[in-house]
Amino acid sequence: MDSSKNIKYYDELDNEGQFELPDTGRKYLPRRNPKQIPAAIQQFVQKQDDSRHTFAYTYKAARFEEGWLLDSLGYFYEQKWISDVLLKIKAGKEASVYLCRAGEQVEAQLVAAKVYRPRMLRNLRDDHLYREGRTDLDEDGRELHDEGSIHAVLTRSRYGEEVRHQSWIAHEYTAMQTLFEAGADVPQPYEMAHNAILMDYVGNLAMPAPTLNDVSLDREEAGQLFARLKQDLDILLTHGHVHGDLSAYNVLYWEGKVSLIDFPQVVSPEHNRNAYAIFERDITRLCEYFIRQGLLLKPQRLAAELWTAHGYHLRPEVHPRLLDADNPGDLKFWKRNEQAK
Numbered sequence: 190m191d192s193s194k195n196i197k198y199y200d201e202l203d204n205e206g207q208f209e210l211p212d213t214g215r216k217y218l219p220r221r222n223p224k225q226i227p228a229a230i231q232q233f234v235q236k237q238d239d240s241r242h243t244f245a246y247t248y249k250a251a252r253f254e255e256g257w258l259l260d261s262l263g264y265f266y267e268q269k270w271i272s273d274v275l276l277k278i279k280a281g282k283e284a285s286v287y288l289c290r291a292g293e294q295v296e297a298q299l300v301a302a303k304v305y306r307p308r309m310l311r312n313l314r315d316d317h318l319y320r321e322g323r324t325d326l327d328e329d330g331r332e333l334h335d336e337g338s339i340h341a342v343l344t345r346s347r348y349g350e351e352v353r354h355q356s357w358i359a360h361e362y363t364a365m366q367t368l369f370e371a372g373a374d375v376p377q378p379y380e381m382a383h384n385a386i387l388m389d390y391v392g393n394l395a396m397p398a399p400t401l402n403d404v405s406l407d408r409e410e411a412g413q414l415f416a417r418l419k420q421d422l423d424i425l426l427t428h429g430h431v432h433g434d435l436s437a438y439n440v441l442y443w444e445g446k447v448s449l450i451d452f453p454q455v456v457s458p459e460h461n462r463n464a465y466a467i468f469e470r471d472i473t474r475l476c477e478y479f480i481r482q483g484l485l486l487k488p489q490r491l492a493a494e495l496w497t498a499h500g501y502h503l504r505p506e507v508h509p510r511l512l513d514a515d516n517p518g519d520l521k522f523w524k525r526n527e528q529a530k
C-alpha cells in the first residue's frame with residue numbers, strides 16, 4: 190500500500206474517532222490499548238507491522254530529513270534489508286550515506302545506504318559529458334526504450350528529470366553489481382530503491398572506513414594497493430566501464446584493503462567520445478595520490494597502456510548520430526577524425 194493511501198486510511202479512521210492520528214509522519218501504530226480496537230483494524234495494523242509506517246529508527250534525523258529518509262529507505266525496511274538507521278556517515282555533494290543495521294535479508298550486521306539528494310541533478314556539472322552513449326535505465330536497472338520517457342528526458346519535463354535522476358542511480362547500482370560479480374574491489378550492492386542504494390558497509394561500529402586521501406601509506410603498502418587498483422581498473426575496462434570520478438576521495442581504505450565507490454557517472458569506453466579523456470583524468474588523479482606516497486608513476490603512459498591493452502583506440506570512433514552538425518566543437522572533431530582515416 191502506498192503512503193498516500195495509508196495516510197488516507199488513517200485519516201478516515203481518525204474522522205470516525207476510532208483512535209488518534211499520530212503526530213509525526215513516522216510512527217503510525219495506534220497507541221491505545223489494542224483491546225479497544227475493532228478486530229478488522231487490528232488485522233490491518235498487524236499486516237502493516239513490517240511496512241514503512243512502523244519504521245522508527247535510532248538516528249536523530251533533522252525534521253526536513255525525516256520524510257526524505259522514510260521515502261528513500263522505507264522500501265529497504267519493508268523488505269527487511271535494514272532494521273534501523275544508526276547514523277549519518279557523510280553528507281556529500283550528491284548524496285548522504287547512512288550507516289544502517291542490516292535486516293534479515295543480509296548476512297552482514299551493518300550496511301550502508303546511499304541516499305541521493307533531491308537536487309542531485311543540479312549539482313551535476315556537464316552531465317551530458319557522461320550521458321553520451323549511455324542509455325537511460327529504469328528503476329529496475331533495465332534500459333528505457335519507451336518513447337514517452339525518452340521524450341520526457343529530452344524535453345526536460347518534470348517527469349523527464351525524475352527519469353534522469355533514477356537513471357543515474359540505476360547506472361551506479363548496475364555498475365556496482367557487474368563489478369562486484371566480476372571480483373573488483375567494490376562494496377557488495379544489495380538493492381536499489383527509487384532514491385537510494387543499499388550496499389556493504391566498509392568500517393565498523395566505531396568508525397567508517399576513511400577515504401584514501403585521509404591515509405598515509407608507506408611505500409611498500411602503496412605499491413601493493415596501487416597494483417590492486419590497477420587490477421580493478423582492468424576489470425572495469427573489461428566490463429565496459431570508466432569510473433569517471435576516480436580519485437583518492439572515492440577509494441575507501443579499511444584493514445589494508447581498498448574499495449572503489451561512487452559510480453553514478455560511469456561512462457562506456459566504446460560509446461562515449463570523451464571516454465579516453467575521462468579515463469586519463471581518472472588515472473592521473475589516482476596517480477597523484479600514489480606519487481605523494483612515494484611511488485614513481487607516469488599517469489599518461491599508464492592510461493594509454495591500459496586503454497590500448499583492452500583494444501580501445503586513443504582516438505575514439507564516434508557514431509555520426511552522436512554529433513551535432515551545428516556545434517563547432519563536434520564539427521571540428523568530425524573533420525579531424527575524417528582526416529585521420
Ligand SMILES: Nc1ncnc2c1ncn2[C@@H]1O[C@H](COP(=O)(O)OP(=O)(O)OP(=O)(O)O)[C@@H](O)[C@H]1O
Pocket residue numbers: 278279280281282283284285286301303376388389390391392397398399400438439441450451452
Ligand atoms: N559502503 C560504504 N561504506 C562506508 N562508507 C561509505 C560507503 N559508501 C560511501 N561511504 C562514505 O560516504 C561518502 C560519500 O559517498 P559517495 O562518494 O558515494 O557519495 P557522493 O555524494 O558522491 O559524495 P562526495 O560528493 O563526497 O563524493 C564517502 O566519501 C565515504 O566516506
Ligand SMILES: [Mg+2]
Pocket residue numbers: 281438439450451
Ligand atoms: Mg564521492
